[in-house]
Amino acid sequence: MVEAESLQGELIALRKGRGAQDPALRNRVGPLLRRIAGISDDMLAAEVRHRLIDCLEMHIRRVPEDLRMAASAAFALDPATAHRFLERRFELAADRLQRESRTVRRWSDKAIAAMAEQMTIDVDDRPAQQARRGWYVDALSTLHRLDGPTVVSYERRRIVAVEAPLERFEMAISLPQPADPRTEPPLVTMDLLCGGVTERLEVVGSQYFRWYVELAEPLPVGGQVDVLARFVFPPGLRTPPYYVFVPHHPCRRFRTVIRFPPGVPPPGLRRLDGAPGQVLADDAPIGEPIGPNRLGELALGFDDLREGLAYGARWTPQPR
Structure with a gap:
């Protein structure tokens, strides 16, 4: 102590x-x-x-x-x-x-x-x-692009081993519930750009994607590795009115830039700093009002995140 x-x-x-x-x-x-x-x-x-x-x-x-x-x-x-x-x-x-x-x-x-x-x-x-999971995220940095024909996210995660040898860890993304539950779930693709290789993909229902990543070499206790990945979402995906990170492992630092189309930021932008997941589907104006810069970039930062809570931004959904 x-x-x-x-x-x-x-x-x-x-x-x-x-x-x-x-x-x-x-x-x-x-x-x-x-x-x-x-x-x-x-x-x-x-x-x-x-x-x-x-x-x-x-x-x-x-x-x-x-x-x-x-x-x-x-x-x-x-x-x-x-x-x-x-x-x-x-x-x-x-x-x-x-x-x-x-x-x-x-x-x-x-x-x-x-x-x-x-x-x-x-x-x-x-x-x-x-110690519950054998590793934690020392830092997560993301760029989430909503300004192109398809949604693309770039992530850099610094993983630190708590138990040795650490040979693999998981990365996950969830999608909004499809309008028609009978349709085939859209496929999110992930490219590992450095730090490891994809061992296998696990799809849970129509919303949750979990990738098991094998590291280039086992990490000793205290060892760390930076893993860079790109996630490409399917064209025409119904984009949810939020972008959040919900940690399921301890995470010390989260930094993100959300890039909207320049000149047309969504209304009702608010910062979510450790919000319960239920508020994502709530219309109540929860969180601190924020806005992007002239390039449409919204930069946010969070420290010592709590597992199971949402960190990021939400906005008012627009009619299709």
């Missing part, structure tokens, strides 16, 4: 000096924080910084809103309060918050205590979740 007090001490030590912007950051990250952020000894300095900042920002978003700026300033994550000295960062944050710098320091202490407590819960719970 990870001690929250020890982790809190590592965070307090990290905020000193240049915080997360320290050129010698690798040497300033404590063992508990390295474990939680997924930092290994063989990583390049840029990857160490990237993973640490991702981890800090994710947990800062979970603390009470009035403490977030103080926490960001403490670790030198906010460009508006960036400075080489911690006390100066507190002063800059105090100016923005119209408070005294000692108040901002106190808020920083409270934020760090809350972050340490949450990190402790996460890291103590994570091995039990991961």
